[in-house]
Amino acid sequence: MIDRDRLARLHQRELATFAERNPKSASAYENATHLFGKVPMTWMNKKAGGFPLYLATARGNRVTDLDGHEYLDFALGDTGAMAGHSPAAVVDAIGRRVYEQGGLTTMLPTEDAEWVGAELTRRFGVDRWSFALTATDANRWAIRLVRALTDRPKILFHSYCYHGSVDESLIVVGPDGEGMSRPGNVGAPVDVTETSRVAEFNDLDGLERQLKHGDVAAVLIEPALTNIGIVLPDPGYHDGVRELTRRYGALLIIDETHTFSVGPGGATQAWGLDPDVVVIGKAIGGGIPSGAYGLSTELADRALGRTDLDLVDMGGVGGTLAGSPLSVAAMRATLEQVLTDAAFEQMIAAATLYTEGIQRIFDERDLPWSINQLGARAEYRFVKPYPRNGTESNAAADGDLEDFLHLYLANRGILLTPFHNMALMSPETSAEDVQAHLDVFEQATAELLGP
Numbered sequence: 001m002i003d004r005d006r007l008a009r010l011h012q013r014e015l016a017t018f019a020e021r022n023p024k025s026a027s028a029y030e031n032a033t034h035l036f037g038k039v040p041m042t043w044m045n046k047k048a049g050g051f052p053l054y055l056a057t058a059r060g061n062r063v064t065d066l067d068g069h070e071y072l073d074f075a076l077g078d079t080g081a082m083a084g085h086s087p088a089a090v091v092d093a094i095g096r097r098v099y100e101q102g103g104l105t106t107m108l109p110t111e112d113a114e115w116v117g118a119e120l121t122r123r124f125g126v127d128r129w130s131f132a133l134t135a136t137d138a139n140r141w142a143i144r145l146v147r148a149l150t151d152r153p154k155i156l157f158h159s160y161c162y163h164g165s166v167d168e169s170l171i172v173v174g175p176d177g178e179g180m181s182r183p184g185n186v187g188a189p190v191d192v193t194e195t196s197r198v199a200e201f202n203d204l205d206g207l208e209r210q211l212k213h214g215d216v217a218a219v220l221i222e223p224a225l226t227n228i229g230i231v232l233p234d235p236g237y238h239d240g241v242r243e244l245t246r247r248y249g250a251l252l253i254i255d256e257t258h259t260f261s262v263g264p265g266g267a268t269q270a271w272g273l274d275p276d277v278v279v280i281g282k283a284i285g286g287g288i289p290s291g292a293y294g295l296s297t298e299l300a301d302r303a304l305g306r307t308d309l310d311l312v313d314m315g316g317v318g319g320t321l322a323g324s325p326l327s328v329a330a331m332r333a334t335l336e337q338v339l340t341d342a343a344f345e346q347m348i349a350a351a352t353l354y355t356e357g358i359q360r361i362f363d364e365r366d367l368p369w370s371i372n373q374l375g376a377r378a379e380y381r382f383v384k385p386y387p388r389n390g391t392e393s394n395a396a397a398d399g400d401l402e403d404f405l406h407l408y409l410a411n412r413g414i415l416l417t418p419f420h421n422m423a424l425m426s427p428e429t430s431a432e433d434v435q436a437h438l439d440v441f442e443q444a445t446a447e448l449l450g451p
């Protein structure tokens with residue numbers, strides 16, 4: 001279907017354009033000699049153009065780079081900036097904390113935290129919240145708590161899930177159907193099968209086989225996989241997961257960090273899920289490091305009633321800056337004024353427009369590709385129909401095509417997350433912005449397919 005020689009030629013042309021367009025970014029990268037891998041964080045070396053674009057400014061859904069180009073940003077910090085870049089309400093709230101009140105981190109609570117806890121309960125159902133600065137840490141602490149509460153050692157994940165740099169989660173289903181370390185796993189503390197189990201998404205039989213061992217403290221999942229394309233649940237899948245976890249005495253942790261795009265209360269609210277623990281991070285802070293996990297009242301009371309668990313000092317749950325005045329002020333402003341019910345309606349409408357537009361391009365050109373929408377985000381995959389689990393979706397990855405499209409779009413003012421063919425809508429993403437993205441995508445496919 002895709003002429004690989006043509007793809008390689010076009011890719012070379014786009015690489016040359018990228019280098020020509022971005023001399024200042026190229027030079028900044030060239031001169032970065034004191035950074036591990038030349039970048040502030042090694043994942044920034046995931047770059048289609050040979051060097052990363054350097055940021056100059058960002059407002060709403062617009063980003064400008066060091067060379068002065070403006071981009072329509074559909075990456076939005078891979079969800080960290082789903083509220084848009086520096087939304088006014090968040091800037092005001094943290095500005096008050098910075099300039100008027102002071103106290104960026106103090107070890108003293110502020111009343112904003114209770115407001116945020118109440119709002120998270122209204123949205124996600126579970127009752128007792130605690131804060132972190134990243135979703136990774138929120139997951140880590142939730143994992144420690146469920147282990148302690150169930151007195152079971154293992155956490156069960158979906159194959160090709162992503163929940164941050166959580167040791168336990170770096171597991172995939174191997175060729176024999178059992179768990180094995182995810183390829184590339186850096187410095188695992190122990191063999192991951194000692195701490196974890198794994199099942200394919202949408203595979204209730206596989207899940208039951210693993211739960212039957214009786215050693216699973218909790219199943220920790222995203223309601224839809226969002227880090228290996230967007231893999232949606234089959235009808236009834238989540239009812240089955242909940243039923244099986246209850247039958248085998250495992251708790252259910254739902255990580256809404258990305259699926260928050262489904263609506264104001266994530267997939268948990270929109271799809272009527274019933275988790276014991278909810279984890280969320282990234283977008284809720286409007287760009288300021290924030291994360292949270294919420295427990296059912298019953299679990300929270302059980303944990304607090306356990307005199308053998310050190311929840312106050314050095315028992316392994318907590319971080320000095322977690323729940324800081326700055327972080328909770330940002331969460332409050334984001335939830336109260338930016339990622340509101342009304343904002344989600346608009347964001348989801350933009351994503352629907354985008355999804356329909358991409359589908360139309362696939363249909364018109366008879367491309368064997370597919371797209372899934374998850375509320376305010378959508379992502380295409382170079383295969384049709386869309387994969388139903390992580391292993392299939394991983395097998396459908398096409399690095400060359402992905403790099404070419406990222407580069408082609410970037411060279412024409414459209415920014416995507418380096419790791420995804422994903423487009424995320426902020427409250428400020430307009431129908432015109434979506435159309436601009438569709439126009440460039442259509443142009444890319446036309447060039448790719450040739451006359």
Ligand code: PMP
Pocket residue numbers: 078134135136137162163164165222227255256257258281282
């Ligand atoms: N959970 C999910 C579902 C995620 O997608 C991610 C990051 N992409 C994380 C947790 C970890 O977030 P962070 O890197 O902010 O810790």
